[in-house]
Amino acid sequence: MDLFSSQIDPNKNWLPFDGTVNYHGSIMDFDVANSFYEKLLHNIAWKNDVAIIYGKRIETKRKVAWYGDQPFEYTYSKNTKKALPWTKELLELKQLVERSSGETYNSCLLNLYHTGEEGMAWHSDAEKDLKKDDAIGSLSFGAERKFSFKHKKTKDKVNLLLEHGSLLVMKGSTQTHWLHRLPPTKVIHKPRINLTFRTIELS
Numbered sequence: 001m002d003l004f005s006s007q008i009d010p011n012k013n014w015l016p017f018d019g020t021v022n023y024h025g026s027i028m029d030f031d032v033a034n035s036f037y038e039k040l041l042h043n044i045a046w047k048n049d050v051a052i053i054y055g056k057r058i059e060t061k062r063k064v065a066w067y068g069d070q071p072f073e074y075t076y077s078k079n080t081k082k083a084l085p086w087t088k089e090l091l092e093l094k095q096l097v098e099r100s101s102g103e104t105y106n107s108c109l110l111n112l113y114h115t116g117e118e119g120m121a122w123h124s125d126a127e128k129d130l131k132k133d134d135a136i137g138s139l140s141f142g143a144e145r146k147f148s149f150k151h152k153k154t155k156d157k158v159n160l161l162l163e164h165g166s167l168l169v170m171k172g173s174t175q176t177h178w179l180h181r182l183p184p185t186k187v188i189h190k191p192r193i194n195l196t197f198r199t200i201e202l203s
């Protein structure tokens with residue numbers, strides 16, 4: 001944990017209205033975060049993601065993986081993936097995120113951004129199998145990157161820096177009213193791993 005982590009208020013709501021975003025800063029020691037980063041880099045079944053853009057099937061440079069309590073099927077951009085069983089590291093991280101956020105989760109989507117040139121475009125996480133208005137716990141490792149929110153109607157913007165080992169929690173009506181993105185940048189050359197813990201609700 002860095003010198004400033006103790007000054008971060010995890011109860012502060014970073015959104016001015018229509019949702020709740022709490023930033024906890026780093027929730028583990030720096031060495032522990034380094035060790036998780038290395039293990040995730042090597043032990044996760046990373047695959048290139050596929051997106052449908054203007055009707056064309058595009059393979060993203062960013063890699064993804066999907067884990068859960070059950071072999072949940074997860075569909076986005078017309079692409080279905082089946083959740084793999086938790087690894088030891090992912091279960092440890094899930095417990096840590098559950099304890100820190102006071103919420104529970106049954107699945108995790110992982111993203112690996114090799115350099116700053118890889119990011120994620122504006123979207124909200126409100127797929128039909130995600131429990132509505134439920135918390136999403138977002139854990140980051142590796143390169144520190146800017147993360148942005150934009151209100152769907154007012155276009156208000158909020159920016160945060162997501163540090164190594166940090167936890168961001170999005171909850172309440174955040175996904176209904178706000179988009180978020182990971183903007184690409186030319187000044188970062190190191191990888192970043194992000195884990196979003198979620199609750200899938202089977203209908």
Ligand SMILES: O=C(O)CCC(=O)C(=O)O
Pocket residue numbers: 109111120125138147180182194196
């Ligand atoms: O990489 C991030 O910080 C966010 C990823 C994200 O928004 C998602 O997986 O839905």
Ligand SMILES: [Fe+2]
Pocket residue numbers: 123124125180
């Ligand atoms: Fe997202």
